[in-house]
Amino acid sequence: MDNKFQQYAINDTLIAALNRNGFVQPTPIQEQVIPKALRGASIVGQSQTGSGKTLAFLLPIINNINVGEDTLQAVITAPSRELANQIYKTATELLGEDNPVRVGRFVGGTDKQKQLRKLENHAVHIAIGTPGRILDLLRNGALTGFTVKTFVVDEADMTLDMGFLNVVDQIAGTFPSELQMMVFSATIPQKLQPFLKKYMHNPLIIELKPKTVIADTVDNWVISTKGQDPNRIIYQLLTIGEPYLVLIFANTKERVDEIHAYLKAQGIKAAKIHGGVEPRERRRVMKAVAQQKFQFVVATDLAARGIDIEGVSHVINAEIPTDNEFFIHRVGRTGRNGMSGTAITLYKPGEEHKLAELEHMGIHFDPKAIVRGEIVPGREWNRRATRTKKNERLSGTIYGMLKKEQKKRKPGYKNKVRKAAEKEAWFNNRVEKRNERRNAKRKNKAKGLDKA
Incomplete structure (x- = not known):
């Protein structure tokens, strides 16, 4: 040829x-x-x-x-x-x-x-x-x-x-x-x-802009950790089926160490790579991974673009990355050269907005859950979006604040608006309960007068 x-x-x-x-x-x-x-x-x-x-x-x-x-x-x-x-x-x-x-x-x-x-x-x-x-x-x-x-x-x-x-x-x-x-x-x-x-x-x-943000050969799953130990979920994902080579990404060195220690305690042989590992040890580990001596690798984003290993079958995001671009770089480790791959992202309750930001970039998630040792279809993470929109339940004051802060785009504006909304909800709840008590008293008083 x-x-x-x-x-x-x-x-x-x-x-x-x-x-x-x-x-x-x-x-x-x-x-x-x-x-x-x-x-x-x-x-x-x-x-x-x-x-x-x-x-x-x-x-x-x-x-x-x-x-x-x-x-x-x-x-x-x-x-x-x-x-x-x-x-x-x-x-x-x-x-x-x-x-x-x-x-x-x-x-x-x-x-x-x-x-x-x-x-x-x-x-x-x-x-x-x-x-x-x-x-x-x-x-x-x-x-x-x-x-x-x-x-x-x-x-x-x-x-x-x-x-x-x-x-x-x-x-x-x-x-x-x-x-x-x-x-x-x-x-x-x-x-x-x-x-x-x-x-x-x-x-x-x-x-050269890709036709899709991530390769169309990659199955992109998302799993909620609500009420579950994320480390346990990772262990289950590694032991279900027969993954060829799995890269597990976390945001910090400490989290990588934590996952690595947990897997080791479960009898899983895994390599770990992050900036805190001595250079000589990192080279030794990278060489061992290239020689297929490890089936599982836990790493930080520093290694997300530093690892170029053939045959990665699965990428697991132990947590959603702090930078959306890192998500693409992580998932880009699998499904290369036309081969199939699976990316799995774990998320906690309250992180739905992060998934929404990724979907806004053109990334589609397929919700999954682990039931009795099997991976099955899960609930849609954004199912609440089909109900009353959140902003429609906000008062005019908070909604105005939301639009104003969004326009400013200052760091932490989402937390600022959320806290203000929570404070207003707490105050409104107190007022509502106080009015209920007052109405109950009036009714009781009226009943007493009727009996008299």
């Missing part, structure tokens, strides 16, 4: 590497990016998680490296060690053993002195790493910024969220003004715009 990547005039060595790794058909983002990047265009690429962005920028970079120059020619930053390691792994798979292009991985939590000694003896053509370590090596001269021709910022929105954009800004400042820059991200937040305008002049904007 012909390899479709040949249409881009990529060298034979890379085509052979693509064939070895089973890459024969470009994804939509690769079709758009590769030919432009090969010609040196600066690009802002936006597409969903799992769309093939990594290969889209690695192929042109490796193809265009001048091996006759013993200099650093391309730098790629990623906001987490796991992401940088994944990009490095893909690059080494493309290069194989005989390719003269040299690539180096530079991430925090590794031996810096060892990296410095290696760079003294052999300069690398491509540097892949986390922003902090890359900047450190540029500042002390171990990496030469003035020779760089291409700079890639991968997962830019996550870079911004984790507070690394200022570091990336400083890295870009060490490179020549004539620079091919490529920025890739699942979303392009407004706060990222000043950075893009500072370093990119009329870049090519490539935006």
Whole structure:
């Protein structure tokens, strides 16, 4: 079968590497990016998680490296060690053993002195790493910024969220003004715009919006934890049926530790990955997961885009993420490359509005429940919406306050309105009961007069 990547005039060595790794058909983002990047265009690429962005920028970079120059020619930053390691792994798979292009991985939590000694003896053509370590090596001269021709910022929105954009800004400042820059991200937040305008002049904007927010091969379930232990529900989900590989996501390190400890107590062997785990241990765990030594992994959102494991059959959201975009990144770990997957989100009473926000983004939930060890259809989480609308039961004062606070869009406005409504309801209830008592007294008094 012909390899479709040949249409881009990529060298034979890379085509052979693509064939070895089973890459024969470009994804939509690769079709758009590769030919432009090969010609040196600066690009802002936006597409969903799992769309093939990594290969889209690695192929042109490796193809265009001048091996006759013993200099650093391309730098790629990623906001987490796991992401940088994944990009490095893909690059080494493309290069194989005989390719003269040299690539180096530079991430925090590794031996810096060892990296410095290696760079003294052999300069690398491509540097892949986390922003902090890359900047450190540029500042002390171990990496030469003035020779760089291409700079890639991968997962830019996550870079911004984790507070690394200022570091990336400083890295870009060490490179020549004539620079091919490529920025890739699942979303392009407004706060990222000043950075893009500072370093990119009329870049090519490539935006591929998915037909659906999450892959249509994913069954998206929601389960209420009302009156139940969420940890127990997670345990049941892991032991019902035969899941191949399950990623369980929680919002905090503490919650990950709690779930992991509970599963361990039940005899479940699970890995855990979060920012509090030592870098060496995280690498060991990631390697073990890749080798299929773990069937279950509990992780925070830091790892949501850092884990790129084939064959994830289930994603369990132990709690609804604080950022709606994280929901997409979590669920994007399953149902990839046309394969089927199942995403299960647990929610507590009072969190229905969070589900409503996700549905507003175009995400549809199928309610489920666990009954006698089986997963069965559950009650609609938004069934109350078919009754009298909540706002219709509010007084004019509270409804006006709701509209006013919504317009302001200040943090905590929902809680502010809710508390005001609860206070008004409490007051109205007191007044109603007092009137009932008064009416009862009047009736009793009237009965007494009638008897007299």
